[in-house]
Amino acid sequence: MSAVSIPMIGRGPKLLEEMTTAEVAEALQRTDVAILATCAIEQHGAHLPLGTDWYIGEETTRRVIRVLAERGHQAVGYAFPLGRSDGFLNFPGSLTLSNATFVAVMKELVGCLHHQGFRRFVLLSGNGGNGTAMLIAGEEIHRELGCPVIFLDPLPYQISYRSEILKNPAIDHHGAEGETSKVLVTHPHLVHQERSTFVEPLSDPRPYNFGPGVRVFAGRWEDFAPGGVVGDPRLGEAATGEKAYERNAAWAADIIEKVFFSVGNKAG
Numbered sequence: 001m002s003a004v005s006i007p008m009i010g011r012g013p014k015l016l017e018e019m020t021t022a023e024v025a026e027a028l029q030r031t032d033v034a035i036l037a038t039c040a041i042e043q044h045g046a047h048l049p050l051g052t053d054w055y056i057g058e059e060t061t062r063r064v065i066r067v068l069a070e071r072g073h074q075a076v077g078y079a080f081p082l083g084r085s086d087g088f089l090n091f092p093g094s095l096t097l098s099n100a101t102f103v104a105v106m107k108e109l110v111g112c113l114h115h116q117g118f119r120r121f122v123l124l125s126g127n128g129g130n131g132t133a134m135l136i137a138g139e140e141i142h143r144e145l146g147c148p149v150i151f152l153d154p155l156p157y158q159i160s161y162r163s164e165i166l167k168n169p170a171i172d173h174h175g176a177e178g179e180t181s182k183v184l185v186t187h188p189h190l191v192h193q194e195r196s197t198f199v200e201p202l203s204d205p206r207p208y209n210f211g212p213g214v215r216v217f218a219g220r221w222e223d224f225a226p227g228g229v230v231g232d233p234r235l236g237e238a239a240t241g242e243k244a245y246e247r248n249a250a251w252a253a254d255i256i257e258k259v260f261f262s263v264g265n266k267a268g
């Protein structure tokens with residue numbers, strides 16, 4: 001299928017808040033697919049802004065929309081800034097929503113879009129802590145509105161290939177090479193790489209390993225990493241961020257295409 005033309009700005013497809021209401025109305029003539037990303041405003045060490053996950057969520061959403069458009073499919077996307085960040089609450093500036101509020105917010109935002117005619121939804125996670133609440137929201141949206149919903153978290157996929165793109169993948173974790181690289185793509189002016197250092201965790205974040213099916217809730221982030229970061233942010237570079245964005249966007253677009261845009265697909 002040939003590419004569709006969609007509203008664009010300098011960096012790529014427009015996100016919802018960059019579109020006019022007329023542009024969304026026009027999009028609704030051609031699609032009923034909406035992507036709702038959720039992100040986080042939370043500490044990312046001394047060198048990255050609190051909005052790191054929000055900027056990453058916005059850019060990921062933008063690129064998924066672009067890849068879909070190149071394949072002839074249109075989607076409208078919005079990246080909600082907040083999510084589940086209570087593990088970081090003792091770091092100044094971090095904001096969090098409770099699970100109950102977060103689930104309600106996702107359902108109400110999807111409800112607005114459903115009211116306007118969107119009928120198929122992608123919940124795209126932009127923060128590792130958001131998944132549990134997003135699964136609950138996705139299930140309830142599906143049951144209550146009768147709409148197909150896809151939940152996507154690129155993080156496990158990204159971990160599967162990170163040794164191919166990172167210089168030090170072994171302990172790349174919060175605020176380190178991977179995230180620094182991504183912020184350098186879109187917001188280099190907000191990255192203070194001169195303040196970054198290599199940090200190993202003080203302790204094992206998951207000291208108990210009983211295998212799948214067991215999770216022990218214990219400790220706080222500052223006990224594990226007082227500086228907020230684990231990994232080597234000094235190695236971050238925009239070229240690495242670019243690779244991760246492209247792979248994650250292709251991965252997400254593949255799944256959305258198979259579920260929503262394949263001929264004869266029940267969800268499509």
Ligand SMILES: [Zn+2]
Nearest residue numbers: 052053175179
């Ligand atoms: Zn992050």
